[in-house]
Amino acid sequence: MKKPVSLLFLLFGFVTPLLAQQSPKVTVSGDVGVSYEYYGLDKMPETSIPNFYPARKPWNLFRYTFDPIISVGGWSIPFNFNFTSPPANFTTPSLGGLGNIGKQSFWQFLTNPANSFGIRPKIGTTEILLGTQYLKYSDLSTGDLGIFGYGVNLSPGKFRIKFFNGTSQSPVNYVAPVLPNPGIVGAYQRNQWMGQLGMEKEGKYFVGFNFVHSGDVQNSVSSPPLPPILPQENMVISFLATATTSTGWNYHIELGQSFHTRDLTTPLSVSPVEDLKPFLTSHTSTDKDNAVMLGIDKKGKDWELGAKMNYHGAGYYTAGYPFMNNDRIEYLGNTRFNAWKKKINVVASIGERYGNLSHTAGPNTTSQLIANINAFTQFTERFSLNMNFNNFGFNSPGILGYKSVSNELSINPVYTWSNTKMSQLISGTYTWSKYNETTTSGTTSNNTQTALLMYVPTWFTSKWSPDLSVMWFKDITTLTTLNLLNATAGVSWKASKKFSLKGQLQYNLSTTSPFTADKNLLGTLSFDWKIYQKLSWQFALTGNLYHYGSDLPGSSLFPVYIGNPQYFESTMRTGLQYRF
Amino acid sequence: MKRYYLIITLLLIAATAAQAQINLNLALNSRPQPWLSEWGNPVNGIMIITYTTGAAGGDPNIKIRTTLLNESGNVIGLSNINAARPYVLRPGVNQFTMADALQLQNLNLSGSIKNQMQRSGRLASGQYQLMVELTNNTGDVVRAKQTRPFFMTAYQLPVLMQPANGAELDAHVAQSVITFRWTSLVPSTQERPVYRVQVFEIMPGQQPMQAFRGNRPLLDEQAPQGSTQYIWRTNLPMLDSTANKQFIWTVQTLDIDGQPIPTNDMNVQGRSEPAIFNIVNQMGTINNAVKKKD
Numbered sequence: 104m105k106k107p108v109s110l111l112f113l114l115f116g117f118v119t120p121l122l123a124q125q126s127p128k129v130t131v132s133g134d135v136g137v138s139y140e141y142y143g144l145d146k147m148p149e150t151s152i153p154n155f156y157p158a159r160k161p162w163n164l165f166r167y168t169f170d171p172i173i174s175v176g177g178w179s180i181p182f183n184f185n186f187t188s189p190p191a192n193f194t195t196p197s198l199g200g201l202g203n204i205g206k207q208s209f210w211q212f213l214t215n216p217a218n219s220f221g222i223r224p225k226i227g228t229t230e231i232l233l234g235t236q237y238l239k240y241s242d243l244s245t246g247d248l249g250i251f252g253y254g255v256n257l258s259p260g261k262f263r264i265k266f267f268n269g270t271s272q273s274p275v276n277y278v279a280p281v282l283p284n285p286g287i288v289g290a291y292q293r294n295q296w297m298g299q300l301g302m303e304k305e306g307k308y309f310v311g312f313n314f315v316h317s318g319d320v321q322n323s324v325s326s327p328p329l330p331p332i333l334p335q336e337n338m339v340i341s342f343l344a345t346a347t348t349s350t351g352w353n354y355h356i357e358l359g360q361s362f363h364t365r366d367l368t369t370p371l372s373v374s375p376v377e378d379l380k381p382f383l384t385s386h387t388s389t390d391k392d393n394a395v396m397l398g399i400d401k402k403g404k405d406w407e408l409g410a411k412m413n414y415h416g417a418g419y420y421t422a423g424y425p426f427m428n429n430d431r432i433e434y435l436g437n438t439r440f441n442a443w444k445k446k447i448n449v450v451a452s453i454g455e456r457y458g459n460l461s462h463t464a465g466p467n468t469t470s471q472l473i474a475n476i477n478a479f480t481q482f483t484e485r486f487s488l489n490m491n492f493n494n495f496g497f498n499s500p501g502i503l504g505y506k507s508v509s510n511e512l513s514i515n516p517v518y519t520w521s522n523t524k525m526s527q528l529i530s531g532t533y534t535w536s537k538y539n540e541t542t543t544s545g546t547t548s549n550n551t552q553t554a555l556l557m558y559v560p561t562w563f564t565s566k567w568s569p570d571l572s573v574m575w576f577k578d579i580t581t582l583t584t585l586n587l588l589n590a591t592a593g594v595s596w597k598a599s600k601k602f603s604l605k606g607q608l609q610y611n612l613s614t615t616s617p618f619t620a621d622k623n624l625l626g627t628l629s630f631d632w633k634i635y636q637k638l639s640w641q642f643a644l645t646g647n648l649y650h651y652g653s654d655l656p657g658s659s660l661f662p663v664y665i666g667n668p669q670y671f672e673s674t675m676r677t678g679l680q681y682r683f
Numbered sequence: 684m685k686r687y688y689l690i691i692t693l694l695l696i697a698a699t700a701a702q703a704q705i706n707l708n709l710a711l712n713s714r715p716q717p718w719l720s721e722w723g724n725p726v727n728g729i730m731i732i733t734y735t736t737g738a739a740g741g742d743p744n745i746k747i748r749t750t751l752l753n754e755s756g757n758v759i760g761l762s763n764i765n766a767a768r769p770y771v772l773r774p775g776v777n778q779f780t781m782a783d784a785l786q787l788q789n790l791n792l793s794g795s796i797k798n799q800m801q802r803s804g805r806l807a808s809g810q811y812q813l814m815v816e817l818t819n820n821t822g823d824v825v826r827a828k829q830t831r832p833f834f835m836t837a838y839q840l841p842v843l844m845q846p847a848n849g850a851e852l853d854a855h856v857a858q859s860v861i862t863f864r865w866t867s868l869v870p871s872t873q874e875r876p877v878y879r880v881q882v883f884e885i886m887p888g889q890q891p892m893q894a895f896r897g898n899r900p901l902l903d904e905q906a907p908q909g910s911t912q913y914i915w916r917t918n919l920p921m922l923d924s925t926a927n928k929q930f931i932w933t934v935q936t937l938d939i940d941g942q943p944i945p946t947n948d949m950n951v952q953g954r955s956e957p958a959i960f961n962i963v964n965q966m967g968t969i970n971n972a973v974k975k976k977d
Contacts, residue, residue: 191899217897331951372788375800388720392802417803462807464839465870503871627920
């Protein structure tokens with residue numbers, strides 16, 4: 104508990120004298136809010152094996168946001184507090200989360216990845232960072248994770264100096280599963296520091312080095328997590344340079360090298376990788392690898408052209424992007440241009456990605472083609488057409504080879520017409536998608552078609568705005584055919600400048616051959632009420648009634664249920680927001 | 684003739700009893716873990732050295748010499764016997780891990796293999812042989828030797844294809860159905876992997892990774908086994924302005940026992956690099972635009 108108390112002390116100790124200081128004028132902008140979400144699920148039958156529809160949200164969830172920016176004299180102090188109660192962590196372990204085991208300590212609450220408590224006071228060229236910060240230094244160093252700690256950004260003249268130290272994962276003890284309790288997988292505390300040294304002329308160039316270190320604290324837990332969760336250590340050094348010329352050319356280059364120890368309990372060893380003093384001492388499980396990002400593009404008045412190349416070695420890891428894919432190289436070319444008196448706008452890209460370059464995952468390199476083109480044409484003031492085509496192909500050759508090809512074409516014409524009283528819009532979208540997968544056991548095909556028709560009449564003097572849509576979706580696979588029909592009607596009523604009401608009703612029929620249809624009615628009612636000039640209240644109520652067809656007969660459940668199962672899902676979301 | 688056999692057998696027994704004997708049993712998993720640094724884990728096997736002292740006593744001191752050979756039998760790694768750790772065997776059974784047999788910190792690897800190990804900690808996928816020799820302390824007398832073949836492979840997680848990162852989906856379609864597609868696990872396995880599709884709502888004010896690490900998924904469902912497509916019948920209101928505007932999704936790849944496939948990610952969760960998609964209410968935008976225009 105020493106750490107959080109001292110950090111809070113720092114936080115408030117820093118802010119209070121600032122507010123009390125000389126500045127005669129204090130201004131506050133930003134907002135603060137609280138929201139609550141209730142989730143209900145009633146099923147018939149209530150309990151069964153298997154559980155035919157599990158709850159998909161927490162029953163009750165409070166969420167608090169506190170994002171004001173306080174300006175005092177030359178200081179600007181933005182706050183970014185948002186946190187949730189109770190914890191609902193899924194991909195990261197947490198006490199009091201799923202399974203509801205134990206209770207979070209204050210330190211665990213502060214450092215829970217679901218929560219954010221950050222302030223960034225700034226004066227002149229100095230910015231102080233306290234609490235939770237999502238800092239992006241570069242694509243190869245750090246940028247994904249929230250880290251709770253302290254740091255500073257200095258930008259005297261052309262120099263850029265950044266430093267931050269904190270915790271990206273709080274320690275959680277391992278708790279063995281005892282049915283029905285799922286237990287907790289546990290986690291080591293992960294400390295992380297990062298720094299940047301560089302030079303910058305805004306809008307012209309940046310050149311500098313990034314340093315990111317993360318290390319798991321082995322003794323942070325009394326009951327350590329079980330393998331394969333192991334204490335790790337990581338160090339990344341990257342060189343980043345970007346430049347923009349007066350003729351519109353943009354250049355981007357980043358070179359990174361990572362040192363990564365998969366398991367700090369393995370023996371110390373300078374083989375296969377030597378120590379990186381003073382940052383990291385090597386173990387037998389330490390890897391060292393490189394990554395490169397190159398990019399060039401040019402922007403014209405009505406056009407844009409770019410190319411980029413990314414390479415991530417098989418042993419390139421950074422704690423700043425823990426889910427980053429490595430062992431790959433990819434090229435991408437993209438363009439955007441206007442034509443025909445600016446009535447046509449085209450955006451296109453084509454690229455190829457090669458994976459398993461190290462051949463550690465099978466003897467062959469995999470390849471993936473990604474191509475996309477979108478063309479929008481405004482034929483007349485009334486009529487426009489949008490067309491989109493994309494292709495994804497993936498090939499993993501070999502004895503147990505795999506190949507998939509996805510082609511998707513979408514056409515969306517929109518027609519509007521109006522008179523003095525009203526405007527009307529009709530929009531249609533048709534999407535055709537084909538997805539083939541080839542394995543040693545043959546080829547399976549997925550053919551999907553979607554058609555959507557929307558009609559929106561708008562009366563200029565009316566407070567009512569209705570909309571109607573119908574949708575048809577069909578997916579034909581080698582084994583089954585899914586048909587989905589959907590009709591939606593919505594209306595919004597703007598009673599005054601302060602109050603607006605929306606309602607929507609949607610009816611779905613989905614049929615998986617040869618079974619009878621599942622039926623589903625979804626209703627939503629919401630309002631937005633500006634109670635005072637700065638205070639608003641949002642409220643939304645949703646009911647979702649779902650009745651299964653013969654694809655889930657009651658006789659397939661235990662205990663046997665007579666008839667077909669159904670459920671009613673209700674959600675109530677409400678929030679108060681105050682804008683300063 | 685029987686008499687001669689008997690005499691020979693008795694002589695052999697006498698010789699064995701007079702001298703100490705070392706037996707080596709290398710019980711190496713035929714498909715060990717791909718990271719050589721993890722060979723200390725029992726799942727990779729065990730090395731058992733049985734030391735039997737003779738009437739004339741014997742030398743319990745040994746060193747291990749490790750040779751790594753490729754499929755063709757060419758040497759790709761050899762331990763330095765001078766730097767090898769000396770062991771003093773206890774009479775009876777002596778157990779060692781496979782990490783002791785491999786001696787990774789004392790293994791001199793040849794050029795490209797050394798580079799591969801430095802960069803990834805793994806060998807290229809394929810067939811290899813591990814030869815272990817037990818020598819005296821100077822390394823010039825081999826007292827026991829055994830060679831075991833093993834197959835090495837690692838896995839690469841699927842890459843998310845659709846919705847692509849940053850994609851914008853029409854709310855009128857997405858509130859009924861969203862199609863997810865991804866690439867397969869590499870290399871393919873005999874037993875088809877289980878793909879779990881997980882979708883998290885990014886709530887207002889949340890960072891995508893904050894939602895991914897802190898929220899409960901709205902969807903956590905298994906795709907038909909082996910299939911790399913999942914059609915989510917969402918049944919979520921997406922035309923409302925406060926909810927279901929942005930999502931982050933991933934695929935978790937599990938083996939037949941429901942355990943995450945051990946791959947080269949830092950998280951050992953079998954989760955692919957997540958992607959974000961946005962829900963766009965085209966009709967709402969049009970409606971507002973028309974009203975503003977007039």
